[in-house]
Amino acid sequence: MIIYRITECDHRFIVGTAQEAVLICRSLEVAHQAIADAELLETLPAKLIFARRTERSEAECSSLRPRRGGEG
Numbered sequence: 001m002i003i004y005r006i007t008e009c010d011h012r013f014i015v016g017t018a019q020e021a022v023l024i025c026r027s028l029e030v031a032h033q034a035i036a037d038a039e040l041l042e043t044l045p046a047k048l049i050f051a052r053r054t055e056r057s058e059a060e061c062s063s064l065r066p067r068r069g070g071e072g
Contacts, residue, residue, distance in 0.1 A: 001042065004035045 006028070007014045013031040015023040022038075025031040040049050 002038070004038060006031045006035070 002017055004015060004017060013025045013028055014021045015025060015031050015034050023034050025034060037049060
């Protein structure tokens with residue numbers, strides 16, 4: 001298992017291993033998600049990871065009801 005780390009530099013977050021930087025993120029939340037995805041990739045194909053995320057996003061969007069009657 002690869003160990004990842006997050007370091008902050010100039011209001012950006014660098015995700016990487018001890019040997020190299022892999023990704024530069026604008027938020028800590030995105031950096032954490034990148035590490036979670038990388039760890040999942042060690043055990044699951046990428047298609048499954050992103051398909052699950054898409055299903056979850058669609059479920060969240062469909063649970064939001066549009067407002068009626070011209071309300072803001």
